[in-house]
Amino acid sequence: MTKPSAELSARRGWMGLLARAAPARLAALMPADLPVATLLRAPEIGAVMVRGRVGATGAPFNLGEMTVTRCALRLDCGTVGHGHVQGRNRDHARHAALIDALMQTPRAPEITAQVLDPLAEAEQTARSARAAKAAATKVDFFTLVRGEDN
Amino acid sequence: MYVAVKGGERAIDNAHAFLAEERRGDPAVAELGVAQIREQLRLAVNRVMAEGSLYDPDLAALAIKQARGDLIEAIFLIRAYRTTLPRLGASRPLETAAMAVVRRVSATFKDAPGGQILGPTFDYTHRLLDFRLAADGDLPVAPIGLVPPMGAAAAAVPHITGFLNRDGLIETDTPGDDSPPDLTREPIKLPGTRPLRLQALTRGDEGFILSMAYSTQRGYGRTHAFVGELRIGTVEVEMDIPELGFSVCIGEVEVTECETVNQFKGSKTEPPQFTRGYGLTFGQTERKAIAMSLVDRALRWKELGEDDTGAPAQDEEFVLMHADNVQATGFLEHIKLPHYVDFQSELELIRNLRAEAMAARAEAAE
Numbered sequence: 001m002t003k004p005s006a007e008l009s010a011r012r013g014w015m016g017l018l019a020r021a022a023p024a025r026l027a028a029l030m031p032a033d034l035p036v037a038t039l040l041r042a043p044e045i046g047a048v049m050v051r052g053r054v055g056a057t058g059a060p061f062n063l064g065e066m067t068v069t070r071c072a073l074r075l076d077c078g079t080v081g082h083g084h085v086q087g088r089n090r091d092h093a094r095h096a097a098l099i100d101a102l103m104q105t106p107r108a109p110e111i112t113a114q115v116l117d118p119l120a121e122a123e124q125t126a127r128s129a130r131a132a133k134a135a136a137t138k139v140d141f142f143t144l145v146r147g148e149d150n
Numbered sequence: 151m152y153v154a155v156k157g158g159e160r161a162i163d164n165a166h167a168f169l170a171e172e173r174r175g176d177p178a179v180a181e182l183g184v185a186q187i188r189e190q191l192r193l194a195v196n197r198v199m200a201e202g203s204l205y206d207p208d209l210a211a212l213a214i215k216q217a218r219g220d221l222i223e224a225i226f227l228i229r230a231y232r233t234t235l236p237r238l239g240a241s242r243p244l245e246t247a248a249m250a251v252v253r254r255v256s257a258t259f260k261d262a263p264g265g266q267i268l269g270p271t272f273d274y275t276h277r278l279l280d281f282r283l284a285a286d287g288d289l290p291v292a293p294i295g296l297v298p299p300m301g302a303a304a305a306a307v308p309h310i311t312g313f314l315n316r317d318g319l320i321e322t323d324t325p326g327d328d329s330p331p332d333l334t335r336e337p338i339k340l341p342g343t344r345p346l347r348l349q350a351l352t353r354g355d356e357g358f359i360l361s362m363a364y365s366t367q368r369g370y371g372r373t374h375a376f377v378g379e380l381r382i383g384t385v386e387v388e389m390d391i392p393e394l395g396f397s398v399c400i401g402e403v404e405v406t407e408c409e410t411v412n413q414f415k416g417s418k419t420e421p422p423q424f425t426r427g428y429g430l431t432f433g434q435t436e437r438k439a440i441a442m443s444l445v446d447r448a449l450r451w452k453e454l455g456e457d458d459t460g461a462p463a464q465d466e467e468f469v470l471m472h473a474d475n476v477q478a479t480g481f482l483e484h485i486k487l488p489h490y491v492d493f494q495s496e497l498e499l500i501r502n503l504r505a506e507a508m509a510a511r512a513e514a515a516e
Contacts, residue, residue: 008396012396012397012398012399015398015399016386016398016399016400019398019399019400019401020386020399020401020402044236044238045235046235046236046237046238047204047232047235047236047237047238048237048238048239048240048241048387048389048400049237049239049240049241049332050205050240050241050244050387050403051240051241051242051243051244051330052243052244052246052348052405052430053243053244053246053323053325054323054344054345054348054428055311055323055409055426055428056246056247056309056311056323056407056409056428056430057309057322057323057325058323058324058325058326059323059324059325059326059328059330059344059345060243060326060327060328060329060330060345061330061344061345061346061348061349062240062330062331062332062333062334062345062349063244063349063352063405063430063431063432064199064200064203064204064205064352064353064432065203065204065205065232065235065237066204066205066206066387066400066401066403067204067205067206067209067235068238068400068401070238072393082391082393082394084238084389084391084398084400085400085401086387086400086401086402087206087208087401088206088208088209127250128297129294130250130252131250131252131297132294132295132296132297133252133292133293133294133295134251134252134253134267134269134295135267135294135295135296135297136292136293136294136295137253137267137268137269137295138265138266138267138268138295139265139266139267139268141260141261141266
């Protein structure tokens with residue numbers, strides 16, 4: 001496998017962030033001045049089979065499906081955007097595809113600041129809060145003095 | 151035998167209207183929202199997702215509401231819904247080693263690197279009814295602990311069985327990239343492979359899997375299981391997108407993973423070492439994941455060269471063909487539907503047999 005370029009890994013990063021975002025939060029962050037886009041694939045709700053591995057490291061097996069909505073569109077400049085998002089929210093998939101397209105245009109810095117950064121921050125905050133609550137339940141073992149050692 | 155009959159439409163419509171009213175209950179009591187079920191009955195939602203075999207908390211909550219809390223009925227609704235969805239593809243296998251854990255315990259190693267994290271558990275509660283919940287009691291606030299710097303948290307929790315691996319004390323799984331059998335696409339073929347069995351177990355009925363696992367603990371196919379590790383948390387789901395030519399994260403799911411460490415004295419082909427059972431389920435569903443790993447291990451007797459003791463949990467056909475509660479309830483409950491013609495023929499048969507028996511008795515008496 002070839003090492004993914006920085007560009008590719010950045011795109012994978014924002015596509016994942018958009019997929020995991022809360023649909024309402026993303027909708028609220030969408031810029032007001034959106035360009036016209038042609039739908040290449042209207043938002044489509046479907047299922048993806050999620051796989052696990054036998055013993056976590058062995059052969060794959062089918063764990064069960066999850067709902068996913070996908071969408072593809074093209075801006076007038078020809079840039080194509082894709083959205084594959086968790087759940088059944090068509091707007092979520094369309095917004096994700098639109099942001100994916102815009103991130104490949106010169107508007108990328110503005111979109112990063114207005115949309116992606118707040119989403120990343122919200123995700124980080126939520127994850128840290130959960131991790132912190134879990135960390136508080138970490139067990140500190142201590143050994144009592146054993147009788148026979150005295 | 152099934153014969154189409156007409157009639158009863160009005161009765162059926164009225165029965166469904168009655169059902170809707172009963173579902174609502176006393177109108178003086180506030181109606182339950184789907185979001186309330188999703189947030190506050192989360193373990194029920196998790197079970198419906200795991201056995202409905204579809205990860206979507208909103209849909210599972212809706213199904214629970216529609217089914218009036220009958221979880222098998224809710225699972226049935228989810229299974230029916232998923233058949234309407236186009237399959238967009240399959241994910242890459244989940245990297246559970248990168249899980250953002252909220253709970254992680256080991257019954258075998260006290261000082262496991264990464265620590266023992268209890269998480270939101272019923273363990274160590276007193277199982278006394280908490281009347282504060284019925285009386286709008288104050289909610290305790292979950293304390294905040296010290297978290298390792300950003301990004302390090304997930305990587306810092308390696309699988310515990312990995313430590314035993316280093317010394318060769320435990321069997322290793324051979325990674326494979328074959329595409330696994332899918333029982334939602336093709337009927338179960340026996341004997342099955344381990345990936346097929348795990349799919350059947352993870353969507354199998356919790357009660358059935360639990361009882362099968364319990365039977366192995368009581369001696370019916372004993373495997374001496376320890377919980378090497380039990381972890382719950384979220385994992386990102388990654389899928390290859392053909393039109394893009396690379397993989398992207400399409401969301402994240404909460405899963406429970408259980409790895410058992412089992413005593414194994416060795417066989418003709420294998421040296422004495424620990425063996426493993428594996429459980430992986432959607433949501434926080436730890437009873438199911440533990441049970442799954444015990445049953446997985448019991449079903450491996452042939453591959454490990456162990457004796458067939460004739461225990462139910464060692465019988466692949468018995469376990470796999472009876473684990474699915476939608477199949478089971480469908481076949482069980484259909485016998486309450488009209489079987490008038492079937493029964494008519496039975497009636498006819500019994501009358502004839504009786505007439506013959508009576509005639510024979512009368513003849514003998516003469």
